[in-house]
Amino acid sequence: MQTVTVSASIQYDVIIGSGARKLLAEKIKARFGTPRVCVVSDDRVAALHLAALKDDLRQAEVDCVSYVFPHGEQSKTPETLFDLLAFLAQARLSRKDVLVALGGGVTGDLGGLASALYMRGMHLVQMPTSLLAMVDSSVGGKTAVDLPEGKNLAGVFRQPDLVLCDTDYLATLSEEDFRDGMAEVIKYGVIGDEALFDRVKNGVPRAQMTDVITRCVEMKRDVVNEDEFDTGRRALLNFGHTLGHAIEAGSAFSLSHGKAVAVGMVRIAALAEQTGFCFVPCREEIAAALLQNGLPTDCAFSNAALYEAVTADKKCAGGSITLVLPRRIGVCETKTMPVEELKELLQ
Ligand SMILES: NC(=O)c1ccc[n+]([C@@H]2O[C@H](COP(=O)([O-])OP(=O)(O)OC[C@H]3O[C@@H](n4cnc5c(N)ncnc54)[C@H](O)[C@@H]3O)[C@@H](O)[C@H]2O)c1
Structure with missing residues (x-):
């Protein structure tokens, strides 16, 4: 224990x-x-x-x-x-x-x-x-x-x-729901722990999850201790979620939270690569880890449809939006931009 x-x-x-x-x-x-x-x-x-x-x-x-x-x-x-x-x-x-x-x-x-x-x-x-x-x-x-x-x-x-x-x-837990959770585990690896990402990228037997869960909880603890009320660093935990929530809501919740976040992570990593934000390209590595863990890497929503859904989300306040973008596996940063800029990028 x-x-x-x-x-x-x-x-x-x-x-x-x-x-x-x-x-x-x-x-x-x-x-x-x-x-x-x-x-x-x-x-x-x-x-x-x-x-x-x-x-x-x-x-x-x-x-x-x-x-x-x-x-x-x-x-x-x-x-x-x-x-x-x-x-x-x-x-x-x-x-x-x-x-x-x-x-x-x-x-x-x-x-x-x-x-x-x-x-x-x-x-x-x-x-x-x-x-x-x-x-x-x-x-x-x-x-x-x-x-x-x-x-x-x-x-x-x-x-x-x-x-x-x-x-x-x-x-x-059903296989589907276990996979949904693995999307969040992979998220932790991408935002702050390359060793965790490497450990889970090919899947982990569910009987051997205690250490993996503990590492994720430690990372969440560190973020919550520093920014309990989500005014700064805690936003890092939203990696994949800004687009993910839009995908989830846009599918009328027929796509689960984990799967929507999985697709959101791939789309946002693509955006980071496209804008030169990534120091080391990581979209393919993230997508491979998601596939190995039985998760989707794309969905039917066009980027234009996603933009509409994202701007309806509560995370889009005052005409600007904060995105969490990867620099490389294990390092992510937040970037706040006018929603118009996001529209151009997604187009
Ligand atoms: N508060 C937060 O910080 C936070 C963070 C991430 C997600 N969320 C929210 O969490 C929700 C998604 O969580 P979830 O995926 O756990 O959804 P969920 O609670 O609906 O559980 C998923 C399914 O798994 C079943 N289930 C759960 N434990 C089981 C077990 N041991 N054995 C068999 N079946 C089991 C449930 O009955 C359900 O059908 C979303 O509403 C999301 O917004 C909140």
């Missing part, structure tokens, strides 16, 4: 490894006394893992209720959020109680936001079960739901009190 400590506005541990879930009751009692717990989960994860977690809690005499919603991005809405808040109220939870978000990034974002809003804030434990949530969304405190106008438009920064990342959960 490995522990990474995040020191943002609050300090918390991310405990990573096989069997980490078994620590939940003990950690909750040590930190919060004898609170009640609400486990939030989607129906897929709940069917596989909720009963065992509730058993663990009950055996430790922790009173526990659970809220289950239909899986998928379609549930990351204000409607589900308010339904969950109503559930917390009907179950008479207080702000001394703990919301446990057991699931992927959708559950973590939705549960995290609910924990921040309910009675102005209750305790939060993130228990990521998808690879994407383990390496990215469970750490760093970004929570949100989507609006019809765009993704993640309604949210707050809300750091968790604890993250328990049990790598055993990866065993039940």
